[in-house]
Amino acid sequence: MPIDAAKALAAEPRSREIAWDHKDVQLYHLGIGAGRPATDPGELRYTLESRLHVLPAFATVAGSGSPGVISGLSMPGIEVDLARVLHGGQSLTLHRPIPVAGTATATGRIAAVYDKVKAAILVLRTEVTDADGPLWTGDAQIFVRGEGGWGGDRGPSTPLEPPAGDPDLTVERPTREDQALLYRLSGDWNPLHADPDFAKSAGFDRPILHGLCTYGMTLKAVVDTLLDGDVTRVCGYTTRFAGVVYPGETLRIRMWRQPGAVRVAVSAVREPDEAPVLTDTIVEHA
Structure with a gap:
């Protein structure tokens, strides 16, 4: 079996030193569409080092x-x-x-392996700390088609209740035709997002935009509107990737303030067919 769940879960965590500076931050922001209009004071917070x-x-x-x-696919017990x-x-x-700049230790491990019968889901947990303590914890759910069916734990399957009523705010965010090429310079080199032949072998008409690019675009939309542009108010952010976006398409992002809670429910669809892109999406904030 290409995925040995017991071996993957028992593997020792892997740690590595990471570092970034303002250039990495600026490149990432440009990759998720920041800087339009280039002289807008709100956009300069993402693009101008000062x-x-x-x-x-x-x-x-x-x-x-x-x-x-990709890093999660190199863990022991995983060969896909x-x-x-x-x-x-x-x-x-x-x-x-x-x-804006820092050095830290990132420790990654497989936190869960779920058997969805026709697919497997790997949960890659990464905990990042610097000299002052914990910075962030991230869980990436990696979906591997055709690798289920060994009788393992099915995992959670209950979706969030969809938000009730009309959204408090709806915005549209266009993507550029070269956006995947720019975004991948921040470190995700999966050829699915650049190589037309590879994309076709994976079942897509052409290279698709990174899910994490739409993830960043959507959070930016929430911060810039409902959170008054204050990135420090974000405490948590979770989503499920429900569909693909091709570079050049437009996202429609809907936001609902949750009554009595410091969080925003969000959905993102692509135009013009309203196909879901991000679902079960929550931004927790201070």
Whole structure:
């Protein structure tokens, strides 16, 4: 069996040192569409080093892709075909605001392996700490088609209740035709997002946009609108990737303030067919 769940779960955590600076942060922000309009004061907070703050979703690429999908596939007990792999979901817990530049230790392990019969889901947990203590914890859910059916734990399967009523805010965010090429410079080199032949072998008409790119775009939309542009208010962010976006398409992002709670429910669909892109999405904030 390509996935040995017991071996993967028993493997020792792997630690590595990561580092980033303002250039990495700026490149990431540009990769998720920041800087339009280029002279907008709100956008300069993402692009100009003298005003820079860090969108918490940067954690998914800090130190060249931690937590990354491909890194999880090198864990003991896991041997799969990259063409069968999709990023199924992502969650982040922020323990402190992410500094513009820093060094830290990222420790990764397989926290769970779920048998969905026709697929397997790997949960790659990455905990990042620096000299001052914990910075963030991330869980990447890695969906591997055709690798289930060994009789293992099915895992959680109850979706969140959809938000009731009309959204408090709806915004549209266009993607660029070259956005995947720019975003991948932050560390996710999966050819699915750049190589047309590889994309076709994986069942797509052409290269698709990274799920984590839409993840970052969506969080930026929430921060820029409902959170008054204050990235430090974000405490947690979780989503399930429900569909693909092709570079050049437009996202429609809907947001619902949750009554009596410090969180925002979010959905993202692609235009014009309203196909779901992100579901079960929650931004927790201070």
